[in-house]
Amino acid sequence: MEKTDSLTNLLKEHMVEISTVKANKILVSLGLLAEKERPSSKYAGKMKKYKVLTEQGLAYGVNQENPSSPGQTTPHYYGDTFPELLTLIQRAGKP
Template identity: 35%
Template sequence: VGLPNLAPQYAIDAPAGALDGSSRPTLALSALLKQHGIRMTANQAYQQLAKLGVVEHRERYSRSAINGIKKFWSLTAKGCMFGKNITSPANPRETQPHFFESKFPELLKLLDTVH
């Protein structure tokens, strides 16, 4: 019996390949690195993920930032296989990548390929 699917497709943030189409829990990169005992800072990991095309630097104007430009990380289309961009709690004009817990082991394997 069950209920009809009430959420529009674009509102569901399931990772690519999720058979049930349901949303998955996400965490910040620093939390996942710590949880998995990886001795790497989030910034180091982001630099590696950028080389893989998973994340990219975006910019916005800021009166207080150096040269008036504030940089922040954002997931690329390729990166959306591993997570989603959420609105940054620090500034609503920035995104903050959050990664699917279920996809993190796969992302770690990808990180191992960067030199």
């Protein structure tokens, strides 16, 4: 089983000056991440957004079940392919 970690932790580990929010937006624009919605467990009629890796995104990580929200996943990225993913994020994020 390959070691995975959150995008926030991997960005910090690689000392990258980009926010997780911005990196996620870039990953969505690249088609590697998608936004899904689920009904809120606290507020009737409200929807909660969460991110999932797409088919192409699964080359860089896995969708792990979120322990605090069953049925919702959280993307976790492979440490060994993260540098390649980071290059894609940085290229796409350049003005």
